Each structure stands twice: as C-alpha cells, then as structure tokens.
Amino acid sequence: xxxxxxxxxxxxxxxxxxxxxxxxxxxxxxxxxxxxxxxxxxxxxxxxxxxxxxxxxxxxxxxxxxxxxxxxxxxxxxxxxxxxxxxxxxxxxxxxxxxxxxxxxxxxxxxxxxxxxxxxxxxxxxxxxxxxxxxxxxxxxxxxxxxxxxxxxxxxxxxxxxxxxxxxxxxxxxxxxxxxxxxxxxxxxxxxxxxxxxxxxxxxxxxxxxxxxxxxxxxxxxxxxxxxxxxxxxxxxxxxxxxxxxxxxxxxxxxxxxxxxxxxxxxxxxxxxxxxxxxxxxxxxxxxxxxxxxxxxxxxxxxxxxxxxxxxxxxxxxxxxxxxxxxxxxxxxxxxxxxxxxxxxxxxxxxxxxxxxxxxxxxxxxxxxxxxxxxxxxxxxxxxxxxxxxxxxxxxxxxxxxxxxxxxxxxxxxxxxxxxxxxxxxxxxxxxxxxxxxxxxxxxxxxxxxxxxxxxxxxxxxxxxxxxxxxxxxxxxxxxxxxxxxxxxxxxxx
Numbered sequence: 395x396x397x398x399x400x401x402x403x404x405x406x407x408x409x410x411x412x413x414x415x416x417x418x419x420x421x422x423x424x425x426x427x428x429x430x431x432x433x434x435x436x437x438x439x440x441x442x443x444x445x446x447x448x449x450x451x452x453x454x455x456x457x458x459x460x461x462x463x464x465x466x467x468x469x470x471x472x473x474x475x476x477x478x479x480x481x482x483x484x485x486x487x488x489x490x491x492x493x494x495x496x497x498x499x500x501x502x503x504x505x506x507x508x509x510x511x512x513x514x515x516x517x518x519x520x521x522x523x524x525x526x527x528x529x530x531x532x533x534x535x536x537x538x539x540x541x542x543x544x545x546x547x548x549x550x551x552x553x554x555x556x557x558x559x560x561x562x563x564x565x566x567x568x569x570x571x572x573x574x575x576x577x578x579x580x581x582x583x584x585x586x587x588x589x590x591x592x593x594x595x596x597x598x599x600x601x602x603x604x605x606x607x608x609x610x611x612x613x614x615x616x617x618x619x620x621x622x623x624x625x626x627x628x629x630x631x632x633x634x635x636x637x638x639x640x641x642x643x644x645x646x647x648x649x650x651x652x653x654x655x656x657x658x659x660x661x662x663x664x665x666x667x668x669x670x671x672x673x674x675x676x677x678x679x680x681x682x683x684x685x686x687x688x689x690x691x692x693x694x695x696x697x698x699x700x701x702x703x704x705x706x707x708x709x710x711x712x713x714x715x716x717x718x719x720x721x722x723x724x725x726x727x728x729x730x731x732x733x734x735x736x737x738x739x740x741x742x743x744x745x746x747x748x749x750x751x752x753x754x755x756x757x758x759x760x761x762x763x764x765x766x767x768x769x770x771x772x773x774x775x776x777x778x779x780x781x782x783x784x785x786x787x788x789x790x791x792x793x794x795x796x797x798x799x800x801x802x803x804x805x806x807x808x809x810x811x812x813x814x815x816x817x818x819x820x821x822x823x824x825x826x827x828x829x830x831x832x833x834x835x836x837x838x839x840x841x842x843x844x845x846x847x848x849x850x851x852x853x854x855x856x857x858x859x860x861x862x863x864x865x866x867x868x869x870x871x872x873x874x875x876x877x878x879x880x881x882x883x884x885x886x887x888x
Contacts, residue, residue, distance in 0.1 A: 423458070424448055424465040426689045426720050433469070433476060438483045438493075445492050456579060456616045463582045464687065466548050469496045472507035473723040476500065491543030494535045498552045501532035505556075529556050545576045551586050558590035566590045579615030585656075588625050602626050621654030628659055631666075640666035657687040664696060673703040691717040695730040702739050703746065710734050741771035748780060757784040775804035779812060791819045809839045814846065821853055829853040844873035851878070860885075 424444065432441040445465060452462035469476065480497040487493055505528030509521050533556055536549040550573035557565040570587040573580070588605055591597030606622040613619050631646030647663035650656075664679030677700040684693050694717035702710035714730045721727055733739065748763030764781035767774055782797030798812040817832035833850035836843060851866035864885060870878030882888070 423461040423688065424468070426464070426468040429465060429468045430476075430720075433479050433483070436479065436482065438486055441483075442487065442490060442492060445496075452580075456581075456618070459581060459616075460687065464689070466496060466499060469500050470503045471500070471721045471723060472504045473721070474504075475723075489542060491539045491546045492548070494539035494542065495546050495548035495552070498532045498535035498539060498549060501528045501535060502552050502555060505529045505532065529559070532556060547573055547576060547580060547583060550576075550583065554583070554586045554590065558595055561596045563590075563596070578612045579619065581616060581618050581621070584609055584619060584622055585625075588622055592629050599626060599629070602629065618654060621656055624650035624653030624656065624659060628656075628662070632662055635662060635666055635669075640669040655682075655686055657683040657690065657693070659683075660686070661693060661696065664700070668696075668700060668703070671703075673700050676700045677704065689720050691721045691724050692726050694720075695726045698730050698734060702734060702742065705743060705746070707734065707739050707743070710739070737770040741767040741774050741777070744770065745774065745777045745780070748777065748784075752780060752784055757787045760784045761788070773804055775801050775807065778804065779808045782812070783815060786815055786819060791823060794819055806839075810836055810843060810846075813839065814849070817846075817849055817853070821849070821856075826853045826856045830857070842873060844870040844875035844878065847873065848875050848878045848881075851881070 429441065429444060432438075432444065448462045448465045451458045469480075477500070480493070480500055483493045484490070484497065505525040508524035508528065509517055532552055536552040539546050539549040550569050553569040554566055554573075557569060566587065570583065573583045577583070584605075588602060589595065591601040591605055593599065603626060606626065609619045609622045627646040627649040631643040631650060634640075634643035634646060644663055644666045647659055647666065650659045651663070660679045660683035664676045664683065667673070667679060668676035677697065680693055680697040680700055684690060684697065687693065694713050698710040698713040698717070701707075701713065711731075711734050714727065714734050717724070717727045718731060744763045744767035748760045748767060751757075751760035751763060761781050761784045764777045764784065767777040768781070771777075778797045779801040782794045782801060785791070785794035785797060795816055798816050801808050801812045813832045813836040817829045817836065820826070820829035820832055830850055830853045833846050833853065836846040837850070840846070847866040847870035851863040851870065854860070854863035854866060864882065867878045867882040867885070871882055
C-alpha cells in the first residue's frame with residue numbers, strides 16, 4: 395500500500411492555537427529513565443499521567459515545548475524488549491491516542507535501525523524490506539492515534555518523517571499543514587518538515603529558505619521559530635563537515651547559532667572541534683547541546699569521547715554508563731562503552747601526550763609515548779606514522795622507514811605523507827632509486843602534489859636521469875611550484 399493512501403485516513407483537524415503564556419512549569423522536565431521504568435513495569439496509568447502533564451506544559455508554555463518531545467522520544471529506541479510492553483499498554487488502554495503515538499515512534503525508529511543510516515546504494519534488499527515493514531506499522535499506529543485524538547502532534551511527526559523518506563512531497567506537506575492547524579507555533583513540527591526539504595532528502599536550499607520565510611508569520615506565536623533560518627547554513631555546514639572541511643563548517647554552524655539555539659547546531663560544531671583536536675571546545679559544545687536536550691544518548695557518548703580525549707577517562711566512563719541506563723540497546727552507547735572500557739583509551743591518551751611532545755620538539759620522549767600507544771592498540775596507524783616522523787627527526791632512519799611502511803599497510807589516510815617522508819629519508823641515505831619509487835607512490839596517491847614532482851626530479855638528477863628530472867620540474871612548475879620553475883629555468887636557460 396502506498397503512503398498516499400494512509401494520508402486519506404487522517405481526519406480533518408480542529409483549527410485552534412496553543413497558548414503561549416508563561417506558566418510555573420517545573421524546570422527539570424521529564425526523566426527518560428523514570429518514563430522507561432514505568433513502561434517496563436506496566437505502570438501505564440502513571441505513564442499516561444506523565445505524558446498528559448508534559449502535554450499540558452507544552453500547550454500553556456512554549457518555553458518548555460522541548461519537555462513534551464523529550465518525553466515522547468524516550469521510546470525512540472530500537473529495543474525489542476519494550477515492544478511487548480507497548481502492545482500490552484494498547485491492550486489495556488485501547489482508547490489511548492498517546493499509546494499508539496508512542497508505539498508509532500518506536501516502530502519508526504526500529505525501521506530506521508534496520509535500514510541503517512548509510513547511503514541508499516549500500517542498503518540491502520533485506521534491510522529495505524525490514525524497514526518498510528516497520529514503517530507500515532508506524533503509519534497504521536499514527537493514523538489510529540489520530541482517529542482517537544485528531545490533535546496528537548506526535549502522530550504527525552511520525553507521518554512527516556516516514557513520508558519524507560518515501561519522497562512523498564505532497565503527503566509530507568499535507569501532514570505538516572494539518573499539524574499547523576493544531577499548533578502553528580510548534581517548533582519541533584516546523585523542524586521536522588524543514589528536514590524533509592534538505593537537498594539530501596530531495597529538497598533544495600530554495601525550499602528551505604521559503605519555509606523559513608513562511609515561519610516568520612508565526613513568530614508572534616513562538617519567537618523561537620526564528621531559528622528555522624539557521625537550518626540553511628546548518629545544512630551547508632554538515633556538508634562541509636562530511637567532506638572533511640571542519641574549519642569551514644564551524645563558520646557555518648556559528649552562523650546557524652546566530653539565529654537561535656538548537657541542539658544539533660552545537661552537536662555538529664562540537665564534532666568539528668573534535669576533528670581538529672580542540673577537545674575542550676568540543677566538550678563545551680556537547681555540554682551546551684545537552685542543556686537543550688538533556689539525556690540525549692548520542693550527545694552523552696560524544697561528551698564521553700571528548701572527556702576521554704582530555705584525559706578524564708573515569709568521567710568519560712561514568713557518562714557512558716549513564717547513557718546505558720537511558721538506552722542500553724543503542725549502538726552508539728555499546729560502542730562507546732566497549733571503547734572506553736577497552737585498551738583504546740589508553741592508546742589515545744599516550745598518543746595525545748606523544749603528539750604534544752612531538753610538537754614541542756621532544757622527539758625521544760614522544761617516541762616512548764607512541765610506543766606505549768601502539769602496545770595498547772597495535773592497529774593505531776596514526777601513532778605509527780607520528781613515531782616514524784619522530785624517528786626521522788632523530789636520524790633513526792631504518793626505524794622510521796619501518797613505521798612508515800606499517801602506516802600505509804594499516805590505512806590509506808597517511809599514504810601521501812608517509813611516502814613523502816620515506817622519499818626524503820632514502821634521498822638522505824643516497825638510495826635514489828628507492829627515493830624515486832617512494833615519490834612515484836606519492837604522486838600516484840595525489841597526482842596534483844607539485845612538491846612530490848619537485849623532490850622526484852632531484853632524485854632523478856642524482857641518478858643522472860636529467861631528461862626525467864626536467865619533465866618532473868616542468869610538471870611541478872605547471873602545478874604552481876615556483877621553486878620548480880626556477881630550477882627548470884636554470885637547467886634549460888628557458
């Protein structure tokens with residue numbers, strides 16, 4: 395059955411607006427651990443009371459809207475052990491719209507987990523089938539939830555997310571428009587629809603801008619809607635981050651944050667700072683994001699990694715353990731705890747110390763730290779590379795070559811740098827044939843590396859192969875290497 399047929403089952407909404415006055419709402423919001431315990435213990439009446447409380451908070455005070463969504467998303471976990479509890483909840487309370495809405499969120503999450511979060515080309519046929527099975531269950535529950543309560547925004551959130559995946563643009567817009575009749579200032583619904591307009595989901599920047607402009611009409615209902623304009627630079631920033639340009643991405647996330655605070659803005663800026671090894675700023679961003687969305691297990695894992703990078707392993711483990719209490723089945727949590735309780739954190743700590751020593755020119759001490767890092771993690775190719783560089787500075791050339799060869803055997807990440815160093819070492823040793831071979835490997839990895847052509851030309855010259863040396867100099871010159879141009883002119887008089 396196509397998704398569009400499900401949209402026909404959704405009843406027309408009552409057109410009324412939420413009140414945006416301040417209230418004396420509690421400051422801490424819902425506790426995901428408590429809500430999950432209520433579900434698992436079968437305390438469904440008390441659970442429904444908790445959900446009603448946060449619903450009332452959202453309807454009377456938009457400054458605490460996130461409380462409601464945080465409560466609902468407690469159950470957005472692919473934990474098969476809670477499915478029977480969700481079924482039992484509906485059996486005991488078949489008229490509860492929230493019970494269907496929560497199970498719909500659960501089914502949606504299981505569907506995504508089966509599919510995986512990689513590119514569509516990498517998803518197997520079995521994964522597609524499993525995803526579609528759970529998405530269909532989610533849609534049925536969302537529609538049933540709306541039959542019981544036509545104002546249930548969670549059901550619309552589910553339908554928007556699933557129709558987005560199927561690229562059903564008209565259906566996605568219909569669900570969004572119906573939700574807007576209920577609460578035109580609900581930021582989370584606006585954000586859910588904004589995601590469907592990202593270019594990676596078949597939308598465009600132009601459509602994102604149009605939606606952000608459209609939201610301006612409702613800023614009087616909720617001033618936080620201004621943050622929607624931040625999703626345009628946010629999308630640009632995520633693309634830069636995914637392409638390895640973290641420094642440029644940070645500027646885009648700064649621009650996004652200038653429009654308002656969203657957890658994802660700080661989360662991704664934190665990832666960028668982590669990538670460029672500014673772990674304190676990464677930690678600061680993760681903590682700011684957690685202030686906005688407390689008990690987010692992915693953020694807690696990111697915070698744990700940042701703490702570990704700063705040498706606070708015990709604190710990192712404590713954070714990961716806490717995340718496990720919230721969602722023990724999360725792959726991110728499992729990986730974080732496996733990492734933090736394994737040997738890799740020790741390796742990372744030694745590697746970080748080694749890097750600082752290397753930057754300070756203390757190469758002998760740095761090699762000792764890198765050796766301990768490699769002992770803790772024999773596949774740590776970065777430590778092999780850095781130790782090789784240290785050995786080169788110490789004129790321990792054979793050991794340097796050994797480490798650099800080990801580097802390229804473990805990973806392709808440092809191929810250019812490793813062969814460049816090996817080429818230099820072999821040249822210093824007078825092994826020009828080997829130096830030529832090293833620089834050739836470097837050029838093969840990066841055909842636009844003009845320095846590699848320049849260096850290979852010197853080795854060719856030392857071998858008496860001046861014709862090949864001139865060819866390399868000319869090539870390097872054409873790539874913009876001024877030193878190569880000067881050398882070529884001196885050798886040819888041209």
